[in-house]
Amino acid sequence: MDAEKFSGGYCPVARGLARVGDAWSMLILRDASYGLARFDQFRVSLGIAPNILTRRLKALTDDGLLEKRRYSERPPRDEYVLTAAGRDFLPILYAIGAWGARHHGGGPLTRATDAETGRVIDPVVIDRNSGAPIGSRPLRLTVPGREDELLVE
């Protein structure tokens, strides 16, 4: 969809989606958060064609979500590990997972629990400043270069 067109615009959502707005990329990040790092681990886990995986890993690396690291000189072997920006994206995946479980959650599902308390994790997006869940209070959008503001939600 020609992400270039959106990657420099005013909308931060479009900017984010320009880097990770594709299902393979997000599933690779999910697997990376599970500790997978090598080409063949991703390939087997996802059942993705190797040429496609190569392209996605390169895109994620170029966009700063993964870092390619040589873990063996002889034979030359690389692994892909999450960068700070990549790790910062993981909570969004959990939020997507929670949404998926709420609305398309028939049958058994993988569940995340707090390793210490053992309680099931229930991800919610809140506003750090007010502490209120996004969507529970009306928002105002300010578009750069425009006087008028847009009221949503």
Next chain:
Amino acid sequence: MDAEKFSGGYCPVARGLARVGDAWSMLILRDASYGLARFDQFRVSLGIAPNILTRRLKALTDDGLLEKRRYSERPPRDEYVLTAAGRDFLPILYAIGAWGARHHGGGPLTRATDAETGRVIDPVVIDRNSGAPIGSRPLRLTVPGREDELLVE
């Protein structure tokens, strides 16, 4: 990428992505949250080809994120409005926007403020039970049908 393959698996993230794991769909939802509802509004706002828009709107409608509603019988005219499941996805878009702003935020950006307090919205994903941001505490994953558990983060 054949979303069918993932849409019934154990992973709730994959299930979610099977419905909305594509950039156009999420941008349509974003526009819908801004109040856009008609075919031509989406088309102009996104610069998307009409055949692609038709397909995406149909997919989002079939997956229960949008509802097609006739707002005029003569001439026949339909609009697409967010369902409860669609609205429930919006906080994730805000989280993606916040991530985009943090990591690819050069230049002016659209900003959301609390309509009452006027403060800038800063979306974070937390665990409803512990109140802690996802990623700040170690998690345990439980895969159905397997005894062993996976420790992440």
Next chain:
DNA sequence: CAAGTCACTTGCATTTTGATAGTTATGAGA
């Protein structure tokens, strides 16, 4: 030194996407 592993690359067919033009149904104005 043959077989296996890992991380790819290449070639080609299939699928999806996108640009553009056309269609349907209708109302509004000359």
Next chain:
DNA sequence: TCTCATAACTATCAAAATGCAAGTGACTTG
């Protein structure tokens, strides 16, 4: 009545992305 305009599409076709299968390079292991 005959255009013109609008909204919401559909149809056609080229271009791009995806996916499958096979192959390659640089080793290690038996």
